[in-house]
Amino acid sequence: MPITIRERFSQITDSDLDLLGYDHTTARPEWFILQALPVPPVTVRPSIILETGIRSEDDLTHKMVDIIRVNQRLKESKEAGTPPLIVQDLVDLLQYHTTTYFDNEVSGIPQAHHRSGRPLKTLTQRLKGKEGRFRGSLSGKRVDFSSRTVISPDPNLDLAEVGVPESIAKKLTIPEIVTDWNIEKLKKLVINGPDKFPGVNYILRPDGVKIRLDFVEDRSIIADSLEAGYLVERHLLDGDIVLFNRQPSLHQMSIMGHHVRVLPGKTFRLHPAVCPPYNADFDGDEMNLHVPQSEESRAEALLLMRVQEQLISPRFGGPIIGGLRDFITGAYLLTKDDTILNTQEFCNYAMLGDYQGKIPEPKIKIKMAHFLLANNYFLYFYHLILIL
Template identity: 45%
Template sequence: MKELYQEKDRGISQKDSSCSTCGKAIEECPGHFGHVDLHLPVYHWGYFKNVVQIMQCICKSCARLLLKPDVIAKFTLQSRKNANDYLKKKAMLKKVNEMCKKVRVCPHCQSLNGVVKKLAPMKIIHEKFRGAKKDDSARQKYMNQYNSLVQHAPDVSSQLPSNPVELIYPAEVLKLFNSMDPQDVCVLCMDEQYSHPRDLIITRLPVAPNCVRPSVFSDLKKPGSNEDDISNITALIIFLNNLVAHRGDNTRIGNLYQAYEIMQLHVALLINSEISLPPELNLARKSYVGFVQRLKGKQGRFRGNLSGKRVDFSSRTVISPDPNLKIDQVGVPEEVAKTLTYPERVTAHNIELMRQLVLNGPDVHPGAVYLEQKITPGIKKSIRHLYKRKHELSQNLREGDLIERHLMDGDTVLFNRQPSLHKMSIMAHRALVLPWRTFRFNECVCGPYNADFDGDEMNLHLPQTEEARAEARTLMAVSNNLVTPRSGSLIIGATQDFITGSYMLTRKSEFFDKSSACSLLMSISESAHVELPPPAIMKPMQLWTGKQLFSLVMRPSQRCQVRVNLLANKCKDQSCRYKDELCSSDNYVHVRNSELLCGVVDKSIIGAGSRKNIFYTLLKDYGKEEAAEAMWRVSRMSTQYLMMHGFSIGIGDLSPSTSLLAMKEDLLRKGNAKCAEYIDQLEAGQLETSPGCNAEETLEQMILSVLSNIRESAGKGCIEELQRHNSALIMAVSGSKGSTINISQMIACVGQQAISGKRVPDGFTNRSLPHYQ
């Protein structure tokens, strides 16, 4: 037992020693497993249900499947055919199990087989004679085994069960599994070489390396130490195993069985310490932490130490929007940029920059915090403490020195919003150091993060090696994740204000003189050369349409080779007299060679979730860089247009006119009269009932239908009365926010609310809520 705690051939858990197996220190030694050969096999807690299921399928005498040979041959072919289809194999195994449980006599050896059930905590019982009559010959032959016992102890006869039950031990199960026919193993969807049923029984217990169960040495107890739960349970299992192995002739069977049962339970507790035990065992049980508890849950190895962990070089603050940033940029506060550092190697290409960073020091951005010289590796010098020697340190920089500098513009950072539900919840951005105290990014990227700006916080991580930066740029960059893997459609696209501005910009009535057009184009001239196209109207003054200016989002100049072609018919008006390009509502979008010839741009053309989309076409035909650049141009131009044109919403946009109020009152009067008519018909017994409903239910349906029609009619009249420049209507029609139903509810009437298809019931006397009469 002493060797279990102190032996070093299974790895080490202390810094001042080395492993006797691999000779490495604690940082490099992975640990080495040992094992204990159990003298009696035990059940594996994780496979216990599978063992019970297999025992229900096989004969308890000859270990053959309880099926006829031709049925076994049929299932064998089916199993080999579905070798790679998990669902079909699972369904087949369920069918085999159900068929076998109905068989009482083995078709191979004619032995009697009863019901096999599990008994808490980890026992298997076999009710061999369940359902058999008392005068059954096989049952009487079995009960005759107890005759000699009853003769010596007559009192035992009252304790004998009326329905004999056999307890099946793991050793007996292992013997049956070893005797199974290979064809039967195949029918059970297992493999004779790699996943034989005998492998579900534990005969050899692995002993975890020392690094998995480290000893905690205490200064208070000089000779002793506090051992891990895994070590304590393993030690107890070894003790019980030795007790079972060295049983003598004078050993009582009861004591031996008790030791074996406790060993079985502790092997299960070693795997999962939360299994349910009988009350008599549960009271004496200690609170252990098994392997399952170390792996699962929020504090487990996967979620607590691998998928998520506490890290250095990370920051967190509130987010805010900035349409001026490109979609792959993130604005980082200068205070954060001074705290996050990146170790950069001095080379011939950057030595002058590194000297300037050392001169700036840790308090001026961009600056440097630490210096590690090539001649003294592993020793970092704080530039803050050597500030008076900064000129000397700067001049003595050599190639190969390591500078821990501030986060700078263009550095690759990882941006994350929790909860991280899919892979696009963390993406790589290019840093841009800005004043103030919030992270800023383009609103187009809100979709994959599911972010809004009502106080959300996000995390920013700075990779510390060139390999990590290259991997982030290649796999996690925003421009590489424009499309969701779920459906193949865009997940990053224009949102809200960008859609509203683009919709208003591309209407038929929008014209711009030269100064206004140039002001708009200046907003997108930062990253590319922009050419003003010929005006659409020459006399009496030169005017450009909004469609012409929006076309420059896709192709800023003649030298640009991007030529987008797109056709999208969004017209849903059945009364529209003209189709295609002549659509009266301008809902037919035609883009030819990157020129918007007709149609207004709305959410379906530049938003996320669509494939008939300008950005999706750019991504498919010209690559991610062009699509990302076009998104930035849309955000800049639409924002600039809204700043020039103005866009706001007030109570005046949602105030009903006198004619609308009169129409609403007329609708309500007619609706109430119709409902009263239905009620009179019910009281007179003249109401025709609907199929499957009684009179009251029919009345409820008819009233709900009438009141719902009132809302629809009022909403339709409301939308028809609104002017085309109404702000709420513009947002609803363009798809940036809300819908026509929201507008009609705000202006005309909320309408009848339904709960489970019925009107709101009266919870109180003559009223539904306590605060309204």
């Protein structure tokens, strides 16, 4: 019987519990046998009033009513000298209601149901799982200035770029303070308004008045009234720094800083080489984009979180981003002994990487035309790749 087990547990001394590794001040073994059941506040188990005016109680309240009812019957049966068989049945029923109050999905025990047949959602079911308190309510967040859609590959992007659909770029905004240096640019954006890209959705005046531009017919008047000190919430533009994230966020490279490239379409575009740190692939994965709203947060994203700052994994000290597929094949073809580049081709490639160094002497000279062995200059390109 539980009462016998509790009595034996209570006879264990504090010194023995210390030897066994228990903290006797917070977890004595006899406390596993319940004598009192804490009742959660009504904020945890609120009742609702249906359209018919009938009051409907929470699942936890129903279970506690069952526990109190059976416990009262058990007490009365013991006092009345009821046969032990009936008392034992009531003890088993009380155990069942207490167990399903804590966890209504215990293996081998029938679930407690509503009269409608729906299983009751008790304590464990509220805490665990994706929709539970920990993952759904505490870890899960709902934030402003964010978007989510499917990702697709685009090897033409730079490593730290993310392709953003124009429809999303028009919804997500960046607050930009009007100054003497950017006022003309922002006036053009204000005239475009919220529906034409690139444009502006809102203007915040220094006196706190917020102007919503989709209700303004003649936006040129608003543009002319723009002054230094106004705050303009403009569309995302090429080069803006944003945070890109794929869940589950298991390590620091699960969220990195990218530069925006506004593109047509309805998916986020990602360079294939950046997939490993996100553990992403293109079979329907979705990713989240967050837009920093202050200069401080943008500076941190730029200096600390950009892809270029996350190339080395802190877990094993090696590169987590590197060449793959066409890049490796292209490097092989470029460095073959019979691959030659003329001066113009080399200069074009060097210009793409913004190379500023000295060009070495060509290895082959034919009829006044200089030809460069690609293999001899691969290190220059490799240097450019590292800089990029």
